[in-house]
Amino acid sequence: MTQPPDCDLHIALQEATVSIEQVRVSASLTHEKAKLLPAVVKSVDANFIATHRETTLSQTLAAIPGVHSMSIGSGMGKPMIRGMGFNRIAVVDRGIKQEGQQWGADHGLEFDQMAVQNLGVYKGAMGLQYGGDALGGAIVINDDIPLPDYGIHGNGHLWGGSNSWLLGASAGVGFRNDGFFANGQLTGTQYGDYAVPTDHIVYLTRRIPVYDRRMKNTAGHELDGSLTLGSTGRYGTLAVTTSHVHQKMGFFPGSHGVPSEERVRPDGNSRNIGLPYALAEHSKLLVNYRTPAQVVGWQFLVDLGVQRNHREEWAEFHTHYPGQTAPAKDADMELLFDLWTYSAAPKVVWHPQEGVEYRFGLDGQYQHHGIGGFNFLLPRYQRGVIGAYATRRSRINPQITVEGGLRVDGAQTRIEAYRDQHLANYLRVYAQADQATQDAYSLRAQALRRNFWNWSLSLGARYTPLEHLALKLYLGRSYRLPSVNELGANGVHHGSYRHEQGDPKMAAEQGYQLDAELQYDNGNIMVALNPFAAYYTNYIYLNPSGQWSLLPHAGQIYQFCQAQARMWGGEMEVHGHPVHGLTVGASGAFLRQDNLTDGYPLPFAPQTKVTGQLAWNLFNARPKWGVLTLRVLPLYLFAQERIARNEDTTPGHFQLNAEVAYRHAFGEQALTLRLACDNALDTKYFNHLSYYRQLGIPEPGRAFTLQVDYSF
Known part of the structure; x- marks a missing residue:
C-alpha cells in the first residue's frame, strides 16, 4: 500500500496508567568477595542473622559448619573456628580488629549482632590480611563501609526466650541521600537464671543440688548502641x-x-545478679575513608580506630592469706582490666589493568593495659605492633584466579614488674620459706621487654572449570605473637579454675596451613567440601607442671608451654530443593588436633557435629499471602574422648530443634514472626567447649523463643 503524498495520517492511542512496584536491586560485597578470593570464606547478611538468631553472635554463627561457640552460661559466648579461639581468631569490625580480654574462657565477645549488615567467616589462617591474631581465621564484620538504601529505612525487633525468661528488643534507623548517610542501632537484652534438665551436679565427687533446676546467679543483661555518620x-x-x-x-x-x-540455695529472685559477677564495657570510635573504586587505576583506603575495653570481676572478698585486710575502696573487686587500643590501617589498591589487583598496606597498633582489684592475674603492659604487606591477585583467564602475598610484622611488648607483699609475708611467717623462695614467688610478674619479628606468606588459586563448579586451594605460612597472659600471667584464673603461669621466654607460634574447597551450586542443589590440614612447629598450650602452687587454694601450677602440633579435618555441606518449596540439607564438621611432642591431643577440640535440615515453604504460589516456613533441625554431636590432660571426656548426644516462621512483605515493609523450640526433647547434654563443662553442668534444657521482626 502506498500513501498519497497529500494525505496526513493520524494515529490515536488510548491512554492508560500502569503502576509498577518499586524494584530494589542489592548485592552483598562480602558475598562477591567470597566468589573471587581463593580463601575459604562463608558470607552471611542480616537475613542470616535473623533466621539463625541466638542469644549471642557466637551462638548464631555456630550454624555455619566449622564454627563453634564457647558458651559462657546462656548470655555470653566467644567464637571458635576449627578449634581455634581466644587470641587465634581475629574479629574485625569495619577494618579494625576488635580488642578485649579474649584470652579468657570466661570473657565473651562484646559485639551487638543486630548491628551486623554483612559478615564473612574466613576459615583458615588469615594472617596476611589481619596479622598474627588471625592464625586460625577471621570474622570480618561490616567490611568496606556498608551504605544504607536511599531514603529513610528502619527496623524493629522483639524476642523472648522461655528457658531463662529472656527479653530482648532492638531498633534501628538508616538514611541516605546523594551526599549523606546515617545508620543507628540500639539493642537491649535481659535474662534470668537459666534452667537445666537435671536436679543435681557432681563436682569434685560432691553432689550439689540444683534447686528448681535453675543455675543460681546466671542472670545478666546487655545494652548496646551504635551510630554511623558519613x-x-x-x-x-x-x-x-x-x-x-x-x-x-x-x-x-x-x-x-x-x-x-549453702552457696547454691535459691535467694528468691531468679533475675538478680549477685556475687560473683563480671562487668564489661567496650567502647569504639572508628573512622573509615575510601576513594572511589577504579576498574583501572588507584584507590586509597584508610581505617582508624580507638577502643577501650574495661572489665571488672567481682567476688566476695576472702582472705587468701592470714591477716589480709580488705581494701578500703571496692573491697569486693577481685580483678580489673582496662585496655586501650589505638589502631591505624591505611591501604592502597592498584589496578594496572582489568583483572589484576595489587594491594599494599600498613597495620599499626598500640595498647596500654592497666589492672586493679584485690587479686592478681595479669600485669600492667604496653604493646606495639607494626606490619606491612603486599598482595597480587590476577585473573589468568575466566576460569582461573591466582592470589599471593607477603607480610612482615614487628612488635614490642613491655611488662611491668609486680611484687605481691601479702604472699611474701605469708611465705615468711606461715610457710617459713627461705629468702630465695620468698623473692622468687612474691615476684608475680618480672619486668620484661621483648621484641618480635616474623613474616607470613600465602598463595592461593580459584579454578572454575564449569559454570557451577569451583575449586579453591590456599597454602600459607603464618605466625602468632604470644599474648601477655602466655608471657606474664601468674595467678589463680577463675575462668579456668587453676593457677596459670606464663613463660617470659615464649617464642612466636609458627605454622603451615593448607585449605581447600570444592563447591558445586546450580541454584537447585549445592554441595561443598572443605578439607584442611595444618602443622605448627611451636604451638602454645597449657601444660600441668606437676608442681604444687604455693598460692593458697590454688592446686597444681599450669604452665604455658610450646610443642609441635598437627591439625586436620574438614566440613561438608549439602542443600537441595527436590520439589518446589521443599529444602533438604545436611552439614558436618570434623577436627583432629594432636600434640606431637607429648603424644596427647590438644585442649578445646570441638566435638564432631552433624546437622540436618528439612524446611517446607507454604503459600509460595500466592506471594500476597506471605510465606510460611516449617523447619526441623536434627543435630548429633559425637562423643569427645580424645582429650588433653586434665580435660573431661564429653558424651555424644542427639538434639532436636524445630521452628515455624511466617514472613509477609508489602511494598517496602516486611513483617516476620518466628517461633522456635531448641532442645525440644529436653535432652541432658554437655558442650565440650562450655565454660561450665569442668563443673559438670549440662547445657540449657528445652527453650521456646518467640521473635517479631519488622522493617520498612
Whole structure:
C-alpha cells in the first residue's frame, strides 16, 4: 500500500496508567568477595542473622559448619573456628580488629549482632590480611563501609526466650541521600537464671543440688548502641562510627571456689545478679575513608580506630592469706582490666589493568593495659605492633584466579614488674620459706621487654572449570605473637579454675596451613567440601607442671608451654530443593588436633557435629499471602574422648530443634514472626567447649523463643 503524498495520517492511542512496584536491586560485597578470593570464606547478611538468631553472635554463627561457640552460661559466648579461639581468631569490625580480654574462657565477645549488615567467616589462617591474631581465621564484620538504601529505612525487633525468661528488643534507623548517610542501632537484652534438665551436679565427687533446676546467679543483661555518620561523593566515602557495649553477667557460685550446698540455695529472685559477677564495657570510635573504586587505576583506603575495653570481676572478698585486710575502696573487686587500643590501617589498591589487583598496606597498633582489684592475674603492659604487606591477585583467564602475598610484622611488648607483699609475708611467717623462695614467688610478674619479628606468606588459586563448579586451594605460612597472659600471667584464673603461669621466654607460634574447597551450586542443589590440614612447629598450650602452687587454694601450677602440633579435618555441606518449596540439607564438621611432642591431643577440640535440615515453604504460589516456613533441625554431636590432660571426656548426644516462621512483605515493609523450640526433647547434654563443662553442668534444657521482626 502506498500513501498519497497529500494525505496526513493520524494515529490515536488510548491512554492508560500502569503502576509498577518499586524494584530494589542489592548485592552483598562480602558475598562477591567470597566468589573471587581463593580463601575459604562463608558470607552471611542480616537475613542470616535473623533466621539463625541466638542469644549471642557466637551462638548464631555456630550454624555455619566449622564454627563453634564457647558458651559462657546462656548470655555470653566467644567464637571458635576449627578449634581455634581466644587470641587465634581475629574479629574485625569495619577494618579494625576488635580488642578485649579474649584470652579468657570466661570473657565473651562484646559485639551487638543486630548491628551486623554483612559478615564473612574466613576459615583458615588469615594472617596476611589481619596479622598474627588471625592464625586460625577471621570474622570480618561490616567490611568496606556498608551504605544504607536511599531514603529513610528502619527496623524493629522483639524476642523472648522461655528457658531463662529472656527479653530482648532492638531498633534501628538508616538514611541516605546523594551526599549523606546515617545508620543507628540500639539493642537491649535481659535474662534470668537459666534452667537445666537435671536436679543435681557432681563436682569434685560432691553432689550439689540444683534447686528448681535453675543455675543460681546466671542472670545478666546487655545494652548496646551504635551510630554511623558519613558522606559520599566524587571525592570518596567517609564514615565515622561510634559504638558502646555494656554487659553484666552473674556466675554460678561454684565457678569461683568450690561449690557448696549453702552457696547454691535459691535467694528468691531468679533475675538478680549477685556475687560473683563480671562487668564489661567496650567502647569504639572508628573512622573509615575510601576513594572511589577504579576498574583501572588507584584507590586509597584508610581505617582508624580507638577502643577501650574495661572489665571488672567481682567476688566476695576472702582472705587468701592470714591477716589480709580488705581494701578500703571496692573491697569486693577481685580483678580489673582496662585496655586501650589505638589502631591505624591505611591501604592502597592498584589496578594496572582489568583483572589484576595489587594491594599494599600498613597495620599499626598500640595498647596500654592497666589492672586493679584485690587479686592478681595479669600485669600492667604496653604493646606495639607494626606490619606491612603486599598482595597480587590476577585473573589468568575466566576460569582461573591466582592470589599471593607477603607480610612482615614487628612488635614490642613491655611488662611491668609486680611484687605481691601479702604472699611474701605469708611465705615468711606461715610457710617459713627461705629468702630465695620468698623473692622468687612474691615476684608475680618480672619486668620484661621483648621484641618480635616474623613474616607470613600465602598463595592461593580459584579454578572454575564449569559454570557451577569451583575449586579453591590456599597454602600459607603464618605466625602468632604470644599474648601477655602466655608471657606474664601468674595467678589463680577463675575462668579456668587453676593457677596459670606464663613463660617470659615464649617464642612466636609458627605454622603451615593448607585449605581447600570444592563447591558445586546450580541454584537447585549445592554441595561443598572443605578439607584442611595444618602443622605448627611451636604451638602454645597449657601444660600441668606437676608442681604444687604455693598460692593458697590454688592446686597444681599450669604452665604455658610450646610443642609441635598437627591439625586436620574438614566440613561438608549439602542443600537441595527436590520439589518446589521443599529444602533438604545436611552439614558436618570434623577436627583432629594432636600434640606431637607429648603424644596427647590438644585442649578445646570441638566435638564432631552433624546437622540436618528439612524446611517446607507454604503459600509460595500466592506471594500476597506471605510465606510460611516449617523447619526441623536434627543435630548429633559425637562423643569427645580424645582429650588433653586434665580435660573431661564429653558424651555424644542427639538434639532436636524445630521452628515455624511466617514472613509477609508489602511494598517496602516486611513483617516476620518466628517461633522456635531448641532442645525440644529436653535432652541432658554437655558442650565440650562450655565454660561450665569442668563443673559438670549440662547445657540449657528445652527453650521456646518467640521473635517479631519488622522493617520498612
